[in-house]
Amino acid sequence: MSFEISALIGDPFAISTLSFSVISWIVAIAGAGASDQSKFPHFTWWGIVYQLVVIIFILVFYLFNIIELYKFTLVGLLSIAFVYTTNSVNQLIYHTNDSGNSCCAAGCILLSMVDLIWILYFGGHPESPTNQFIDSFSLKKHIHTQAHLPSSDDKVPHIVDDEEYKGPISPVMNNQFQDSNLRQSQLTNAKSTGPYMSSSQLNGLENFSSSDVNQRDLTSTKRQTIYNDTSSNNNAPSNTFRYKAKALYSYDANPEDINEISFVKDEILEVDDIDGKWWQARRANGQVGICPSNYVKLLD
Template sequence: MSFSISNFLSDPFAITTVSFGLISAIIAIAGAGAANQSDFPHFSWWGIVYQIVVIIIILLLYLCNTIELYKFTLVGLISIAFIYNTNSINWLIYTTNDSGFLCCAAGCILLSIVNLIWILYFGGHPESPTNQFIDSFSLKSHNHGHLNSNHNLDDDNYVNVNPVTLPHHSSSSNLQVGSPQFQDNNLRQSQLTTNNRSTNTPYMSSSQLNGLENFSSSDVRDLNNSNPPNSFRYKAKALYSYDANPEDINEISFFKDEILEVEDIEGKWWQARRSNGQVGICPSNYVKLLD
């Protein structure tokens, strides 16, 4: 848990809804204070105070970057506030024409609107259309981003990976020009050059991997062992279980509460490694960085 004002300021949805909620609560309090207290319903005062407490809780969760962990709890708390506000609106509007009553009712109507928005957002799945649209404006890389099985994202949202280095054969200098071994070696070298020049796509396609099937098992072991063991600097905990897209060989599946080693955490898809050594990419809004 990292308390930072940037966690809140980097999310336009949080800034808009929390600010709108605070302004609405101020309007409701001003109207309640100006109303005739002998006729003013006491449960409306309690509903306004309860609503302010809920708004403060949401603000603190955003500041601590733990809003994802309490979404379902917030739905219950906000639903109670929504009921208080709607009951107050019905009482304040139809009881009297006092200006204080009507001002408080206007504040409660605005609070009901923001509560309804919060219920739809916090109660929705991260892949729902409404959540995807709202999260598209967020400046944060986690949090409740849009998942696309085809990864049709901007290039700077992709995970950067180190270029694959093919194993070096010390015996290549002894190959005779024109021999099948010599031609095969040249083919591998040309494919390596092509792959290293392909900077527009972070992962090699199946067409770029043609020729690798000619390597022996020892070559594959050398290739796997060439990755630095400490290249994953961070650890993350899975918030939900995730099943990899079977059509994308770059994705990995994982279970809820599983600890992953991650790297390149700036985009919506992070490079990750499971405890069994499986390496691939995972959606950033399904995991949470550990301190």
């Protein structure tokens, strides 16, 4: 956790709602101070102070970029604040005629409005239309951490597409292809049966080395990573992982998918290829696979 002013500055929703809440709170506290205390409901003082604490919490969570981790907590706190402000409005408007009370009531009404907006946003699902519309204005996209597991259809195929290779094949490679028809059949079957290649479909290809193939076109946007069984990951060449991420939740890999890896909450993972919903990841024990991006958070 580190202080990030950009997390607040880059989010117009956070700046606008926090500014609106601070102005509303100032109106409420000014009205409360100018009121005749003999006619002022003492319960409202506690509500005003409580509202200030909630505003400070939200500001701190945004500045340290941990707002996603406390959304459900904030929904509960804001619900209590909403009850306080609406009840204070009822007491201030219908039971007194003091101008200071009316000013405080106006501030409480504004606070009730911003509390309701926060409840709808923080309590809404990240993929709901309202949340997606609000987040679309953010300069720094937040990582959604709610418990949502993308379907298997969201996974980016990891099969090497033979149509991507435009360069010529060297004679050395031709010599090692003793049964090219069989290997071509294996690649075709892999693409037709699913997005991943099993270890049985890779039989006969284990003797290939990068030195046997000329430079290929690596500018394609498709992923070209093939994961073998997790039991053989320790023997596979190590990949370069440029980032580190912290697990926000524990995740159990699908036993039917040999490419996924399991991890526990707060575990530090090395990750790469972070442009999709499934990231390449490596655990501390050397296990390599893919993990859902909404279960982890990038570290600076």
